Amino acid sequence: MFFIQVNVFAQRGAIKGTVKDENNEPVAGAAIVLEGTVRGVQTDAVGNFQMRDIPKGNYILKASMLGYKDAKVSFVVDAAEPQTFDLVLVEDLLTLDAFEFSVSRGIMGQERLPEVDKFRINAGKKTEVIRVTEINANLAMNNSRQIFARTPGISIWENDGSGIQLGVASRGLNPNRSWEFNVRMNGYDITPDPMGYPEAYFTPPMEVVEQIEIIRGASSLQYGSQFGGLMNFVMRKPDKSTRFTFETLNTVGNDGMFSTFNYLGGTEGKWSYTAYYQKRRGNGWRENGFFDTDHAHVEVNYAASNRLLLGVEMTYMNTESQQPGGLTDEQFAQNARQSTRARNWFSTPWFIPAVTAEYLLSEQTKFSWKAFGTFAERNSIGFMNPIFEEDPMGNRQIDRDFYTTYGSELRMTHDYGLFGKSHTLAAGLRYFNGFIDRRQFGEGDNGTRMNFDLIDGGIYRRELEFTNINHAAFVENVFRFSDRFLATAGVRFERIFSNMEGLFNVVNDSEVFLLPQQTTRNFLLFGVGAEYKVTNSTEFYTNFSEAYRPVLISDLTPPATTDIIDPNLQDSRGFNFDFGYRGAIQNWMKFDVGYFYLNYADRIGTIAQLGPDGRINQFRTNLGTSVSQGFEGYVEFDPVTALAKTSRFGYVHMFASLAFVDARYRDFPVTTVSNGEIVQGNLNGNRVENAPRRINRYGVTYRYNKYSVTWQLSDIGDAFADASNTVTPNAAATVGLIPAYRVQDISGSANIGRNFILRAGINNLLNEMYFTRRAGGYPGPGIMPADGRTFFITAGLKL
Structure with missing residues (x-):
């Protein structure tokens, strides 16, 4: 040998x-x-x-x-x-199949996915690609308001100024840790459990994210759960132009903010590699705010042969975050920077390994395999009572989750000819196993620092174990009937097994256990789509795809022992529909405008019922439907290129991202208890909570050689914090109106020579006092103010 x-x-x-x-x-x-x-x-x-x-x-x-x-x-x-x-x-410049083109000697910050790529079919779907590296933004702090500015209809919870967690949604869905999106990184899972606890506690540093791919609800056939669709963070790949490259970006800002990002990568023969480390810390904009995060990632790829590419990736995050807590409406009006919680801390250690392989059986047939896992924790300690209660400085409450998940996905694409045209078939298999060990209501110390150890003799009054096993298979095909018209059709099979059991509470030294709750579901999802090219660079598109939202661990956890979970509780089911027109006019304008309709059926809720013993119980079951519909539009153009073609004085990019969202409940029964009697009601016609009707963002970028500056305006409408559409806030500030707001940002960048980078900016230029969230629990409760005026300066070196 x-x-x-x-x-x-x-x-x-x-x-x-x-x-x-x-x-x-x-x-x-x-x-x-x-x-x-x-x-x-x-x-x-x-x-x-x-x-x-x-x-x-x-x-x-x-x-x-x-x-x-x-x-x-x-x-x-x-x-x-x-x-x-x-x-x-x-x-x-006139052939724009991938909707990716250079303009004004630079690349615009938003594109769409090509018809087929990365072992998936994107044709006939509404897709967006956010080219993070082309955006003037505070990337060191993951400023989502700037990053998602060009993506129409994205609502954002702006209460985490540390950049540790991302809270975004679309089309009237809930932004809570982006849990209505199927959140992935490089195509594999990074959330605790997409089937049972899809909250995205981990967000990669935007300084190393090459692009963010968004496929609206039509992604369900190829990716499964969540009505919002897919959000995939694509990390910067190994530099293929050199054996070795090194980059360092160092950022300082207000309130002691400091970030250092260091990256290296390269290609040598059949080997390619990349690695980064980011350290970010600061005191936060509010009192009692502090964060200290570490991110690290390494990727190595090896071309074992001309047809086989092997890879391994490992990602690590550790966080230490002090949570200022919420405010009452009166406190927010007095001083939005104040805090009455000085002892609340939060931490999410996260480790994600992955092994990948790509094999080219032929030029027409390609295979991809990914095996991945998540080994992580969610830890909090603090005083959790309503915000109007003063912290008595006693023992704090500890809540801890431990996540152990692993999974595998095998995908294939095959190009074939039929009736003189080329068609594409995509298929895949998925296996996922998730385990959550949840420990809550532990008794911690009476100190002020982060410490997740129980006091001597302390116990967790709740210890639950939740298991999810998912098998799935999908097949989807692109039929190209002519050079102008294509159609897609596909089906996905889902099998989900869930089991939850454990200690529910300890009352007077007596342990109360939950009866084991097991469910197995088998169902199919169907979808179709189409595209028709009006010109070489513009097209109509439409899509109809069924979607679902699995029963979560929170749905199976009753607030009290007297509450009853419906033994026939089902996953929420519904569909997404899109119809739009998109494209480009030469090299100076591009656009995407369309109508959407999202049907969210079998939503889970709780109603009061009279039991056989005459007592009133809270019964959790599938209750009703909500519908979101509206308009989404994006246009970006360069008037200088349109009029003069070229310019010695630079180029201007102007964009508008507009969305009108009408998210309302349809038939959705609710109950209240008054004087021992059950009062019937219905949410029919009410606006869905946390869903602004107006989400508009505008921006202008001026580019000259290697210098650019961007101004941006966010104009967001009001929203309600609860499904009852309460306007007047309660004493705890957990319900009430979330007022409309306008925020401006300005950022600039300069490449000095071939090796030096300079960036700077001011976020919330006019120091607008606003909030986007009323939290019912942690990290509140109460109003969670967004950051006021902040600034950043970044200096970088690339070798």
């Missing part, structure tokens, strides 16, 4: 060369691939590339770049001597 390996290695070749445009200018960042293999690199800053360890054989070398036609050349490897190629790319 040794002599065989030496002989094979001696026959391996190498190539190098340069990629230039029609004006003989070097093209940086062009993709260089060997067709029919997993091998590929990128051109460096001066358009050069090289590739080593190429086995003996016949190849086609392809160079591609956004906005250019592909350039190809055939060659043969039969010796170890390197071969040199010089390729020329010709501009092609």
Whole structure:
């Protein structure tokens, strides 16, 4: 075997060369691939590339770049001597299949996904790609208001100024830790349990996120649960243009904020690697606010052969966060920065390993396999009573969750010809096993620092175990009937087994246990879609896809022992519908406007019922439906390019992201108890809580050479904090109106020479006092103020 390996290695070749445009200018960042293999690199800053360890054989070398036609050349490897190629790319701004094009000598910050990519079908769906690296924003603090500005209809909970957690939603859904999205990173799960506890406690640093992919509810066929659709963070991949690159970004800001982000990566022969470490800490904008976070990630890929690519990824996060708690309406009006909770702390250690493999059976058939896991915790300690109660400085409450999950996904795409047209089939299998160990109402110390140890002799009055096992399979096909018209159709099978059991409470030294709750569900989801190209660069699109929201661990946990969980409790079911028109006008404008309809049926709630013994019990079951419908529109254009084509004085990008959302309950019975009697009611016609009707954002970016500055305005309508649409707030400030607000941000960046980076900005320029959330529990309760005026300055070096 040794002599065989030496002989094979001696026959391996190498190539190098340069990629230039029609004006003989070097093209940086062009993709260089060997067709029919997993091998590929990128051109460096001066358009050069090289590739080593190429086995003996016949190849086609392809160079591609956004906005250019592909350039190809055939060659043969039969010796170890390197071969040199010089390729020329010709501009092609009118063919916009991937909706990705260069404009005004720069890239706009939002695109859409191509029809087929990464072992999935995107055709006929409403998709967005947020190119994070192209946005002027406070990336060190994960400022979601700036990051999602161009994505219409995204509502945001802006109460976590530390950037540790992200709370976003769309189409009238709840932004709570983005739990109505199927949240992933590099295509695999990163939440505690998508089937039972989908809250996204982990958010990767935006300084290392290359792009955020969003597929609205039509993603259900290929990704499963959640009405909001898919939100996938794509991490920066190993640099394919060099053996080694290093980047450091160091940010300072108000209230002692400091962040250091350090990245390295490269490609050497068949190996590629990347790693980063981020440290972020500060005192927060409010009193009793502090955060200290550590993020680390490493990825190594190996091209085992021309057809097989292997990879391993590991991601780690550790957080220490002091929670200022909520405010009453009176306290917020007096001073939004104040805090009456000085002893509340929160921590989420997170570890996510993953193993990946991609195999090209042929140019038409490709396979992808991912195995992944999550080993994490959710820990809190503090005084949790209503915000109008003063902290007596006694023993604090400890709540802890331990998550152990693992899963695997196998995907395949196959291109085939039929009736003279090319079609694409995508299919996949999924296995997931999630386990949650929940320990609540523990008695902690009476100190002020973060400490999750029980006092001597202390116990957790609640200890629950929740298990979810999910098997799924899907198949979806793109039928291309002509160069202008295509249609998609697919089906997904879901099998979910859930079990919850354990200690519910300890009352007077007596332990109260829950009866084991087991459910097994089997069901199908269907979906269809279509696209019709009006011109080479514009198209109509539509989609109808069924979706579901699984029964969560919170749905199976009764607030009191007298409450009853419906033994026939079902997952919420419904569908998403989209119809829109999108595209581009030459290289100076792009747009996406459309109508959506989201039917959220079998929503879970609690009503009062009279039991056989004459006592009133709270009964949790599937009660009713909500419907969200409205308009979403996005347009971005460059008037300078439209009028003058080129300019010595720079270019201007103007964008508007508009959404009108009418989210209302349909038939949805509710009950109250008054004087021992059950009073019937119905939410029919009420607005869904936490759903602003108006979500509008506008911005202008001026670019000149390597300098740019962006101004942005967010104009968000009012919302209700509860389904009863209470206007006047209660004493605890947990219900009541959430007023409309307007916030402005300004950020700029400059690339100095080839190695230095400078960024700066002011968030909430006019120091608007506003809030987006009334919390009923942790990290409140009460009003959770958004940050006032803050600033940041980033200095970076790239080698």
